[in-house]
Amino acid sequence: MSNSLSTRNRKSTMAQQPKTRLSASTPRLDVAHLAKTYGSGGKARTVIEDLTFTVDAGEVVCIVGPSGVGKTTLLKCLAGLQPATSGRAAIDGRTISGPPPEMALVFQDYNRSLMPWLTVRKNLVLPLRHLKLSAAELRERCDGALAAVGLSHADNQYPWQLSGGMQQRVAIARALAYRPEILIMDEPFASVDAQTRFDLEDLCLKIRRDFNMTILVVTHDIDEAVYLADRVVVLGSRPARVLKVVDVDLPGPRDQITTRSLPEFARQRTEVLSLIKRPA
Amino acid sequence: MRNWVIGIAAPVLLLVAWWFLSANSTDPFFPPLETIIVRFRELWLFEHFQSDVLLSLGNLFLGFAIAAIAGIALGFATALVAPVRWMMDPLIHFLRGIPPVALVPIFISLIGFGTQMRVTSIALAALFPTMIATVDGIRSVSSDLMDVAKVYRLTRKERVLDVLLPAATPQIFSGLQVSLQVAFIVMIASEMLGSSQGIGAMTLLAQQSFMTADMWAGILLLGVIGFLVNILFSLLRRKVLSWYIGSRRLARAS
């Protein structure tokens, strides 16, 4: 699959990679036998039992699964917000034990993930301050990110003055301005109207092209997953496990109208749907 | 806007009513308002302005400022530093059930002579409401917001000053409002006990020497000060919390 990976980050971790593996085939994200149990003793609750999948550099991978299966929990483990109970998640072969510097996360609850006391622009600036960028670069990054999500006009407004879809775009812009190498999004388009949703999906594909990011998107919308992804990881049953990893082979640059009307598209979405619908 | 009009009109109406109802009063305990206002001008605006009015206000503001800063700092330490939390938690549990004003007698008994002791007792009494509100404010900051701070790798200083502090500000201000009331009460009480200076002392002295007009003038001044101080505080809150007030108004409207 797409192997136009960024070499700049690879160099630093080359030494730690297993010698038997070619660096080009080391996945960007490697989830191996990951398990997560919340609490302990009598109140222990196993959400993820044994998850294994990989994401290659420059790929868009979608994770689909029913509500409550543990998708957000998985992302929290990947983002270093929750420790794995056993197994491991790794970036370029390094086990994730805290928030990795090359990663940004767009949270499911956009209205609880933006700072209501900061204007849109200041929300974008807050994560960048400790990077000690020059004033010019800071401005350029924020302007670019706001333009990418179509919110250049809103930079002086407060998040709570914006609609839900706009707030979600602010959260995405904040991630873009951070210039992560790996972008993880948790049901990012769940609460926006259909038109905005299509725009944001295309934005996601454009980001991948323009910034060469590796993107992992959780969604419960199967059409969306097939439209966006190079591969779809289908999660099922509780505790969560991987039902199947579906390779999506759709020709050419994707387009909301032509891609979605391909027979190929229908076949892929039926495959994913039947996996989810199947009684566990 | 309408709130403002009522806020100003109500006390003015009250004064007008007082003026006319008391105009021909011969009751020594309720002198005409006119007499009171004459004494008010003579006493507070000239003779005792510096020696008593400024002194009282100075004590009030100094005591409140110390309480505010120390209360917020202690609140942060309690919420964020485990050993401090172990020390403060029992005290907080004890204080939470008691109305702040009920603690005033404790601090009055601590009052000694001299300005320093008075400022200390004002500061001590006013510290707790702000401290408890700060602890509650920090503890109720959503874990989602803290997750954002972690994912974007904010430094510890940024997490405290740029996330926790602003997120807790609405609750901190509720605490400050109570602290201000307590500070005002303790200020007056501290002057009525063991002091010969200040508005409280003057008012009590007037009462004890049967100069009722002077006593009423003192009470009137305390009322005016309380009123103005509250307006100042609301203006400050409005400025600092404009984001919060705006977002709440919008949430209610929708």
Ligand SMILES: Nc1ncnc2c1ncn2[C@@H]1O[C@H](COP(=O)(O)OP(=O)(O)O)[C@@H](O)[C@H]1O
């Ligand atoms: N911090 C937590 N402590 C205990 N249980 C949790 C916690 N977070 C999530 N869960 C539980 O884990 C399960 C999976 O939640 P989540 O990962 O949010 O699912 P999804 O994102 O797929 O809807 C839910 O049943 C939820 O109640």
Ligand SMILES: [Mg+2]
């Ligand atoms: Mg979720």
